[in-house]
Amino acid sequence: MKKPEILIAGAGPGGAIAAITLAKQGIPVILVDKETFPRDKICGDALSGKVVEVLRKVDVDILGRLQLSPIQVGSWGVDFYAPNRKLLHVPFKTNYVKTDKAPGYLTTRLDFDNFLVEEVRKYPEIDFRESCEMKTFERIQGDWKVGFKSGAEVQVKMIIAADGAHSAFARKVGQIQMEKSHYCGGVRAYYTGVTGMDSDNFIELHFIDDVLPGYFWIFPLPNGRANVGLGMRSDKISQKKIDLKKLMEKIVTQDPVLSKRFTNATCEGDIKGYGLPLGSKKRKISGDGFVLVGDAASLIDPFTGEGIGNAMMSGWMAGNKAIEALSANNFSSDFLKKYDDAVYARLWSELRLSKIMQEMVNYPWLFNLVVNKANRNEELRTTISCMFEDLDMRKKLRSPRFYFNLMFADKAK
Numbered sequence: 001m002k003k004p005e006i007l008i009a010g011a012g013p014g015g016a017i018a019a020i021t022l023a024k025q026g027i028p029v030i031l032v033d034k035e036t037f038p039r040d041k042i043c044g045d046a047l048s049g050k051v052v053e054v055l056r057k058v059d060v061d062i063l064g065r066l067q068l069s070p071i072q073v074g075s076w077g078v079d080f081y082a083p084n085r086k087l088l089h090v091p092f093k094t095n096y097v098k099t100d101k102a103p104g105y106l107t108t109r110l111d112f113d114n115f116l117v118e119e120v121r122k123y124p125e126i127d128f129r130e131s132c133e134m135k136t137f138e139r140i141q142g143d144w145k146v147g148f149k150s151g152a153e154v155q156v157k158m159i160i161a162a163d164g165a166h167s168a169f170a171r172k173v174g175q176i177q178m179e180k181s182h183y184c185g186g187v188r189a190y191y192t193g194v195t196g197m198d199s200d201n202f203i204e205l206h207f208i209d210d211v212l213p214g215y216f217w218i219f220p221l222p223n224g225r226a227n228v229g230l231g232m233r234s235d236k237i238s239q240k241k242i243d244l245k246k247l248m249e250k251i252v253t254q255d256p257v258l259s260k261r262f263t264n265a266t267c268e269g270d271i272k273g274y275g276l277p278l279g280s281k282k283r284k285i286s287g288d289g290f291v292l293v294g295d296a297a298s299l300i301d302p303f304t305g306e307g308i309g310n311a312m313m314s315g316w317m318a319g320n321k322a323i324e325a326l327s328a329n330n331f332s333s334d335f336l337k338k339y340d341d342a343v344y345a346r347l348w349s350e351l352r353l354s355k356i357m358q359e360m361v362n363y364p365w366l367f368n369l370v371v372n373k374a375n376r377n378e379e380l381r382t383t384i385s386c387m388f389e390d391l392d393m394r395k396k397l398r399s400p401r402f403y404f405n406l407m408f409a410d411k412a413k
């Protein structure tokens, strides 16, 4: 086999999909991860419809194996709890019938990332190295000389940096700095015995006063477990001097409504925290001989905190761009800039709308109003449901007419 010209740093969902995309075209790649799989990743563990979309593009058989796997449960919608505690029950699809082809899934990252890595291991084209931390990266005559913690070195034409929220490569080479107003802090823990979870595994987002402008979540998992956590924008955490772990403990033990659901619940292990680099601002995510993927490229949805789908989408696009670069033998920043264009052409309109929705959470009365009205108005409920299926429907949020209808069209239907 030819010498690999591409190195992918990080075998999370973004890096794994980039590697598989290249390997499917018979292109040899080196994929390194500093951990050994299965490994944990602090996350809410919810896979959105975009994960399904990317797997369908990359290899529909992988999607089929996920759909039949016992590591996941299908999720059919989302329960929004407004600051006034009113529930808005929103299916991802209107009038759905339950099958094994759910619009979203819930699976621990320990299992899901290992599932993808098992797919990676099937390809002889992928030289997959675990416990292999990328430490140094140096430009030498148009190539990258990459050094690992073990002391080993490789020389390649291009790096796909998919090394997550704390990517040293994105910071040092991509010049992406952490900005608190475009960054979120999140904590989560696993529980058993939480009561009142939805039988169709609707995920629960609780926009309660204590966590605004963030939210508290309960996500059902296989075998009666739940992923419970909360997230908030980092500038707000600093302004309000909030300790997220203590706040989560307080909600679970003292919140007048939610604590009742945890009376007989057991927390497995500790509450753990990690950062979420948000895609609420466009960045330059490529340069001479490299592209950034997923969290390294700050692509997390600023309203929902969803980052797995965007990591996989950008990983697929990075793999395709690397294929073009190899065939044109052009790894220049000018050539790779088209990767930025492709990623933002696909993701920017939804990231921008999510930024607007993130702002709406700063106005609890508006949130309460939307939920109250939607509960009385079937058309509005259907509109919100359709927003999960159809991006054009989300554009309604930018239209003054949507708010006019919201204010004045609350006839019970």
Ligand SMILES: Cc1cc2nc3c(=O)[nH]c(=O)nc-3n(C[C@H](O)[C@H](O)[C@H](O)COP(=O)(O)OP(=O)(O)OC[C@H]3O[C@@H](n4cnc5c(N)ncnc54)[C@H](O)[C@@H]3O)c2cc1C
Residues within 6 Å of the ligand: 009, 010, 011, 012, 013, 014, 015, 032, 033, 034, 035, 041, 042, 043, 044, 045, 046, 047, 048, 132, 133, 134, 135, 162, 163, 164, 165, 167, 185, 186, 187, 188, 229, 231, 273, 274, 275, 276, 293, 294, 295, 296, 300, 305, 306, 307, 308, 309, 311
């Ligand atoms: C609390 C919390 C809740 C979240 N909830 C959700 C959710 O419910 N749904 C959702 O879609 N998203 C959620 N996210 C976001 C999601 O976790 C990330 O967007 C997603 O993991 C990004 O994937 P990635 O492949 O870019 O990076 P990662 O999954 O972080 O993978 C990066 C990989 O790179 C490796 N690595 C790092 N440095 C090096 C190095 N120097 N050398 C070699 N390897 C290296 C790491 O070991 C890791 O395996 C949440 C995040 C947090 C913090």
